[in-house]
Amino acid sequence: MANYKDPENTLIMDTTKGEVVIELLPELAPKHVERIKTLANEGFYDGVIFHRVIDGFMAQGGDPTGSGMGGSDYPDLPAEFSKEPHIRGVCSMARSQNPNSANSQFFICFDDATFLDGQYTVWGRVIEGMENVDKFAKGEPVQNPDSMNSVRLASAPAKETKDEDKKD
Numbered sequence: 001m002a003n004y005k006d007p008e009n010t011l012i013m014d015t016t017k018g019e020v021v022i023e024l025l026p027e028l029a030p031k032h033v034e035r036i037k038t039l040a041n042e043g044f045y046d047g048v049i050f051h052r053v054i055d056g057f058m059a060q061g062g063d064p065t066g067s068g069m070g071g072s073d074y075p076d077l078p079a080e081f082s083k084e085p086h087i088r089g090v091c092s093m094a095r096s097q098n099p100n101s102a103n104s105q106f107f108i109c110f111d112d113a114t115f116l117d118g119q120y121t122v123w124g125r126v127i128e129g130m131e132n133v134d135k136f137a138k139g140e141p142v143q144n145p146d147s148m149n150s151v152r153l154a155s156a157p158a159k160e161t162k163d164e165d166k167k168d
Contacts, residue, residue, distance in 0.1 A: 004021070004023075004154045006023075007153065007154035007155035008153060008154075008155045009023065009024040009025075009026060009033070009153075010022070010023060010024065010127075010153065010154035010155075011024055011036065011037075011040060011124065011151060011152070011153060011154070012151070012152055012153070012154055013045075013129075013148055013150075013151045014148070014149040014150045014151070015132060015133075015136075015146055015147065015148055015149060016146040016147050016149065017132040017133070017135040017136060017146055018129060018131075018132035018135075019128070019129050019132065020108075020126055020128070020129035020130070020132055020133055021126065021127050021128035021129055021154075022091055022124040022125065022126055022127065023124055023125050023126075023127045024036065024037070024123065024124045025084070025122065025123055025124055025125065028080065028082045028084055028121075028122055028123065029080035029082065029093075029121045029122065029123040030080070031077050031078065031080055032077055032080055032093055032102065032121050032123040033123050033124070035072075035074065035077060035103075035104070036106070036123060036124070037153060038074070039072060039104055039151075040151045040152055040153060040156075041152070041153065041156065043150075044064070044072060044104065045061075045062060045104075045148045045150075045151040046148065046149065046150050046151060047147055047148070047149070048061055048062060048063065048064055048066075048147060048148050049061060049066050049142070049145040049146065049147040049148075050136050050137075050142065050145055050146050050147065050148075051063060051066050051067065051068050051141055051142060051145060052068055052107075052139075052140050052141065052142070053136045053137060053138045053139060053140075053142050053145075053146075054110075054138065054140060055110070055138045056110055056111050057109070057110055057111065057113060058107040058108060058109050058110055058113060059107060059108050059110065059133055059136050060094055060105060060106070060107040061105070061106065061107075061147075061148065062094070062104045062105035062106045063104070063105050064104075066141075066145070068105070068141075070104075070105075071103030071104045071105060072103055072104040074103065074104075075103075076098075076100060076101045076102060076103050077093070077100070077102045077103065077121075078100045079095075079099040079100050079102070079121055080121045080123075081099075081118050081119065081120070081121060082118075082121075082122055083117070083118070084117075084122040085112075085114050085117055086109050086112070086113040086114055086115075086116040086117055086120070086122065087109060087111075087112050087113070087114065088109055088110065088111055088112065088130065089108070089109065089125050089126035089127075089130050090108070090109045090113075090122055090124075090125050090126075091106055091107070091108050091109075091122070091123055091124035091125060091126065092106065092107055092109070092116065092120045092121060092122045092123065093105070093106050093107075093120060093121045093123060094106055094107050094120075095120065095121075099119070102121055106123070108126060108133050110133070110134065
């Protein structure tokens with residue numbers, strides 16, 4: 001396992017295209033970072049697809065229904081907007097027209113999307129594996145979407161693969 005400067009604020013996302021490592025930014029969005037950590041620890045994102053992937057813009061996931069309309073059972077979050085620019089590798093929360101409607105869906109910017117600045121909550125940035133995000137199948141909706149196999153904090157133990165046939 002790699003050494004990260006802050007394992008408690010480093011998210012390891014194993015996707016169908018490879019590993020993506022995200023540095024969480026609690027100083028910018030403490031409530032959103034706490035939600036991402038809670039959902040990752042609960043296994044909420046495991047198996048969830050990237051349902052909306054727009055070339056040159058962003059990859060959106062985090063909806064367990066895969067429709068873009070779903071979220072977690074937790075209440076929506078109040079906006080935590082910052083001056084952090086939406087540039088390549090930035091992770092930000094998706095929401096409806098209501099600024100206080102972010103829940104579990106998020107997006108990763110492929111490129112400069114600074115027109116979103118101050119309107120969406122930035123909670124992290126990709127520090128490794130952006131080339132894997134670039135490989136995600138594109139579409140609105142995506143025909144054969146990529147997914148998150150598992151999402152965990154670097155401080156958490158790796159999730160074991162289930163094998164019922166194993167006997168000790």
